[in-house]
Amino acid sequence: MAPNDSAETNGEATGTVVGRRKKARYIVPIAVAGVAAATIGLVPALANSGDPDLPDITAQELIEKIAASDEEQLSGTVKVSTDLGIPSLGGLADSFAPDNGAGASDASPDAKLMELASGTHTLRVAVDGPDKQRLTIVDEGAEYTLVHHGDDVWGHDSKSNEVYHADSGGQERAGDAAGKHKAPKDMPGTPKELAEEALAAADDTTSVTVDGTAQVAGRDAYKLVIKPKQSGSTVGSVTVAVDASTGVPLKFTLAPSSGGKAAVDAGFTRVDFSKPDASSFSFTPPKGAKVTEADELKAEAEKNGAADKNGAADTAQKDLGALEDFKGLDVIGKGWTSVAAIEAPGAAGLTGQGSGGAPAQQFMDALGDKVTGDFGSGTVFKTRLVNALLTEDGKVYVGAVTQETLVKAADNAK
Template sequence: MAPNDSAETTGEATSTVVGRRKAARYIVPVAVAGVAAATIGLVPALASSGDPDLPEITAQQLVEKIAASDEEQLSGTLKISTDLGIPSLGGLAGSFVPGAQGGGGASSAAPETKLMELASGTHTLRVAVDGPDRQRLSILGEGSEYSVVHNGDDVWAHDSGSNQVYHARSEGADGKAGKHAAPEGVPATPGELAEEALAAAGDTTSVTVDGTAQVAGRDAYQLLIKPKQSGSTIGSVRIAVDASTGVPLKFTLAPSSGGKAAIDAGFTKVDFRKPAASSFSFTPPKGAEVTEADELSAGAAKNGMDEKARKDVAALGEDFKGLDVIGEGWNAVAEVELPGGAGLPAEGSGDMPAQAQQFLDALGDKVTGDFGSGTVFRTRLVNALMTDDGKVYVGAVTKDALVKAADAAE
């Protein structure tokens, strides 16, 4: 019978568990850092019908089990669904990658572009891992497949739809192999997402063991993370942890507003045996267009993009007045002053076309407070208040919490 063991984090007593990252961020989830746990208690709870009957474990012990997990070999299939209430980023991602526009020569197979697609929609992935130097991640599409393969000093990426290939040299263990490190992307596995959530846990967080479950045919404990504060857009984070290995098998983030999960990532099949060596071999298919990472950098520099980017960043740094954080924990709100101190054009000012004004009005809500007036732009998790005098307040908090933070900043 699984207990509902609780460990509510406090600022008075902490026990820090530090794990070691074993491979690329977007593939292997093994390290967990920065989790404080104290005041551990036992509250018996019955497992739901059909759930596995596992030995009792405290939240502190389960967090330590995740951090101590040393599984460096696995393969499997997982499904990840993301619903943040924003449009799909698939067609937009390339616009934000250096070299993707203006003759920079970016390849559609470049991981920095393709992995951003995981930030919205539902995707099926296959993963294979054999230590820190060999990993493979594939995104399965309808009649197509996108794969990133890291094998020793080489990183290959292939988009079967366009038959484009991207190649980079990865920095080896001695730091001398090549200047291009294996690319990082959005967290893609349950463990990677769990690491992010646990690292953020503090004295505003409740961490409990909430029963058991079966995930991908394996027995698992369920770790439940919830904010103690009100006003957060995050309702809870649930992590299914493999009872045997300590590897997170499923990650679910539920918004406080209810409805379907904002992020739901879990293995449907998983195998902790050593993957076949052929999983990490790659040869560009016949007729494929191969782009070298060095060529992209050279192309961008030739077109003056690197210099322009440096000037833009320098100018941005001069214009921003700094970033302050209001509040703490789950209710933390970042305050930024826009360059030039100007907000959105006032309604009826004539500075914005009527259709554009209607579009912005449909996306945002007009608000007022001690700070003045502004517009709140909302997603299911992250909201932003842009004031009429050129300040922006951003956080995973409700509209009312944003207004309260803006008032407190005045």
């Protein structure tokens, strides 16, 4: 069994990964939040079935093993469990899908993949390099399949028998009716990418150690543990089970500092590193299916958007829309206790300072906790991982930090 070797990150321990991942290191919580939500697409938890006896390895060597891994072909079954302390999005996901009046398809990936941000889900995956991936979300009595093959991205919802198609050749990302995003290069994301996101953000505020071994999906693995040295973060630790043979991360677990079950527990229950069958990446719309083209949705969204500019939106829509009118983003603090500070003028209306008045304030207070400090007063909205402070003068402070850390950051910003 590998010893508890430590590689305190000082810029050298993660040099290889950081060099490959030019991500914003200034705010670890953003990288972790991305793991918990946006890129949660492919990696769930599996109970360990034994502690294999493996050669000793240091944390530095294990990090380098992850970075050097060149496995691009695999297939398997994945189980994702997410508990961020928010309601299940299963029945609400459609409300968050980008519609813009365009009537987005039920097969659009955005709403379906958002469902992975809560609850437990089983996925089947197949990957053959950066241009061929398949992800199927298995639900009771229905399946949702997302296929990326070359320039084509297909989404199929078996329940509604609707199909979504996008040409990803430098155009719109599947599921984005407004065409603001590119198709994901490595869709779906892999456990390796999740691990590299966390490692790339590591700095001298982080300790990285090897803490024994495990067996995941029938394969021997080392356990790499990433922990913040600072207090005030909602992140307790990140544990990555790394395949001893290939260096591929097989399991990713994010534990909150508050204790209890993992916020994100994701890993393979079955994995095969042989080349998937070519038929896995072929897709033909089923007979009778309604097919929606992404460029059609984009054109309709742009048309409706232009019409909206000539019409009068109600006050609530104006206030909510103004939240997107950020004046800029500043980062307060360092490492795991970094807080993003954003000026959002429209937020004042949501805290009782705008046209909404006292009723709006009462509504906000019911959703969060009222706090005061040198910054003034505001409302804190909490999950198990990411918290946000919305002040009465229209500023937003957000990070994977405790309420006390948020208030302190707001005070220091004054």
